[in-house]
Amino acid sequence: MSDTARPAATDVDSPNLIGAVDQGTSSTRFLIFNASTAEVVTYHQTEVRHILPKEGWVEEDPVEILESVKVCIEKATENLVGLGFKTTDIKALGITNQRETTIVWDRTTGKPLYNAIVWLDMRTASTVQSLIRKTPGEDKDYLRGLCGLPITTYFSAVKLRWLLDNSEVVRKAAEDGRCMFGTVDSWLVWNLTGATDGGQHVTDVTNASRTMLMNLSTLSWDDQLCSFFGIQKNVLPLIKSSSEIYGKMALTSLKGVKISGILGDQQAALVGQSCFKVGQAKNTYGTGCFLLYNTGFNLVESKSGLLTTVAYQLGRNKPAVYALEGAIAIAGAGVQWLRDNLGIISSSAEVETLASEVDSTHGCYFVPAFSGLFCPYWQNDARGIICGLTQFTNKKHIARAALEAVCFQTKELLDAMYKDSGLELTSLRVDGGMTSNSLLMQIQADILGISVVRPAMTESTALGAAIAAGSAEGVGVWRLEQEVSSIGTSDVFEPTISLQERIDRLARWKEAVQRSMHWETAGRSSYLRLGFWDTLAPGLYMWGSFGLMLLAKLIAKSVHR
Ligand SMILES: Nc1ncnc2c1ncn2[C@@H]1O[C@H](COP(=O)(O)OP(=O)(O)O)[C@@H](O)[C@H]1O
Ligand SMILES: O=P(O)(O)OC[C@H](O)CO
Numbered sequence: 001m002s003d004t005a006r007p008a009a010t011d012v013d014s015p016n017l018i019g020a021v022d023q024g025t026s027s028t029r030f031l032i033f034n035a036s037t038a039e040v041v042t043y044h045q046t047e048v049r050h051i052l053p054k055e056g057w058v059e060e061d062p063v064e065i066l067e068s069v070k071v072c073i074e075k076a077t078e079n080l081v082g083l084g085f086k087t088t089d090i091k092a093l094g095i096t097n098q099r100e101t102t103i104v105w106d107r108t109t110g111k112p113l114y115n116a117i118v119w120l121d122m123r124t125a126s127t128v129q130s131l132i133r134k135t136p137g138e139d140k141d142y143l144r145g146l147c148g149l150p151i152t153t154y155f156s157a158v159k160l161r162w163l164l165d166n167s168e169v170v171r172k173a174a175e176d177g178r179c180m181f182g183t184v185d186s187w188l189v190w191n192l193t194g195a196t197d198g199g200q201h202v203t204d205v206t207n208a209s210r211t212m213l214m215n216l217s218t219l220s221w222d223d224q225l226c227s228f229f230g231i232q233k234n235v236l237p238l239i240k241s242s243s244e245i246y247g248k249m250a251l252t253s254l255k256g257v258k259i260s261g262i263l264g265d266q267q268a269a270l271v272g273q274s275c276f277k278v279g280q281a282k283n284t285y286g287t288g289c290f291l292l293y294n295t296g297f298n299l300v301e302s303k304s305g306l307l308t309t310v311a312y313q314l315g316r317n318k319p320a321v322y323a324l325e326g327a328i329a330i331a332g333a334g335v336q337w338l339r340d341n342l343g344i345i346s347s348s349a350e351v352e353t354l355a356s357e358v359d360s361t362h363g364c365y366f367v368p369a370f371s372g373l374f375c376p377y378w379q380n381d382a383r384g385i386i387c388g389l390t391q392f393t394n395k396k397h398i399a400r401a402a403l404e405a406v407c408f409q410t411k412e413l414l415d416a417m418y419k420d421s422g423l424e425l426t427s428l429r430v431d432g433g434m435t436s437n438s439l440l441m442q443i444q445a446d447i448l449g450i451s452v453v454r455p456a457m458t459e460s461t462a463l464g465a466a467i468a469a470g471s472a473e474g475v476g477v478w479r480l481e482q483e484v485s486s487i488g489t490s491d492v493f494e495p496t497i498s499l500q501e502r503i504d505r506l507a508r509w510k511e512a513v514q515r516s517m518h519w520e521t522a523g524r525s526s527y528l529r530l531g532f533w534d535t536l537a538p539g540l541y542m543w544g545s546f547g548l549m550l551l552a553k554l555i556a557k558s559v560h561r
Contacts, residue, residue, distance in 0.1 A: 330368040
């Protein structure tokens with residue numbers, strides 16, 4: 001153990017266990033950690049269904065999300081009892097979650113008013129256009145100074161605005177004061193603490209920092225931001241720190257257990273990887289891929305397309321720590337697409353075998369801009385492309401190109417991070433579901449030109465939530481002064497390609513990215529891409545000139561008469 005978060009010593013007869021709900025975009029897990037060793041005692045995991053009602057729309061069922069959490073808690077607790085522990089050994093529970101995903105529900109019935117709109121969803125593209133048009137200079141970065149984020153389809157306030165504008169049920173509930181908004185953490189805590197019977201409507205600073213409604217300096221809902229999006233504060237949850245008692249479990253076999261940690265999943269991974277010092281960073285490869293870099297108490301405004309976000313606030317009276325974040329929308333989701341849409345693999349893990357059967361992509365590049373491009377481009381109208389195809393190209397090259405895409409995008413994040421902060425990483429700490437893929441890790445080291453460090457325990461997201469819950473005031477079974485050792489280092493992947501090859505491949509990747517840009521709007525009326533006046537002006541000019549000509553002719557005729 002070294003020096004920032006260690007479990008406190010425990011009594012062998014009454015072990016201190018901490019539960020962590022990890023509600024991700026693709027699956028839900030419940031892990032139970034031993035607070036003395038920070039090791040996983042047992043866990044249960046279940047996939048979560050994506051609902052795709054229209055092109056570009058991605059939803060999940062809030063009730064299914066809640067049920068998946070309950071099932072995971074029950075199954076993992078059953079395992080625990082099977083191992084000779086008691087449920088009362090679980091002293092507290094933390095929650096970590098996919099961020100930005102937006103849920104609205106009815107205060108009186110407790111029922112969702114709409115499906116959860118997932119962070120990847122693109123339906124708000126036109127809402128984004130009209131919001132940007134409201135800003136001086138039509139500037140998507142206009143609100144960055146307040147909330148650290150650009151105006152794009154990704155964040156919750158834009159999704160909530162869309163719901164208020166497009167769902168009569170939601171609009172009516174908001175008018176009647178029945179509408180409650182929350183990210184997945186809020187929805188879960190409200191339900192798990194009793195829903196209509198005393199449920200707590202709360203969120204933590206990390207999740208709130210992804211809504212676009214919280215002021216990053218004051219850590220409270222901001223009047224200017226709320227009025228920009230036209231959102232009434234009475235629908236919003238109370239913002240709390242990431243580590244304090246929010247309420248007690250009212251459901252499942254864990255009834256009565258304190259819920260005392262909430263962190264957005266990417267921030268939780270930062271905590272789980274013990275990135276407590278300025279300059280420490282981690283990259284998590286799940287459905288998407290997210291690089292977070294601890295900037296301490298400094299709010300760094302990005303000039304390179306990164307996001308400024310709250311990293312954590314581990315206690316009500318503790319200061320918030322901030323991070324710069326690079327977000328990639330499609331990472332593991334690209335592998336799921338190969339599995340579900342192309343059918344070229346039957347499980348995500350199989351992509352490694354398939355891609356290993358070729359030694360390169362032979363010039364094939366895959367830009368998975370299914371939800372546009374996030375950092376550093378923020379192009380809503382980019383769309384996925386596979387290019388460089390020849391008659392020689394087969395599914396193995398495409399599988400390998402899908403893995404390379406994640407690595408190239410990560411390289412672009414690191415470059416942006418360097419531009420913003422001068423931080424040049426000498427190694428990259430990684431975690432998340434995709435990191436079990438050793439080929440991916442090797443390609444990543446090759447493309448970055450630095451070592452990639454994969455911990456023995458890649459569940460750092462859940463561990464972060466357990467640390468937040470276990471160290472909360474009133475729980476106190478985890479001490480933050482000491483570093484967690486259980487994640488350890490399992491493998492280090494070193495670069496094996498030449499600098500020239502790295503430069504050449506990155507250049508081709510960037511060329512491929514350029515070709516994916518504006519695909520959604522290309523060939524259509526250029527209205528969406530160019531904006532209202534750019535499109536209307538030539539028409540007005542033409543019809544205006546034509547009208548003037550006619551008028552002149554009429555006047556000339558009447559003069560002659
Ligand atoms: N061996 C693997 N190779 C590549 N991708 C994988 C592998 N195993 C899982 N994945 C991908 O990782 C994602 C799941 O990772 P996880 O961390 O559980 O995601 P989330 O937290 O977003 O639910 C899925 O998108 C899946 O396709
Ligand atoms: O589901 P993940 O782990 O890819 O994380 C999703 C992010 O929180 C979205 O911002």
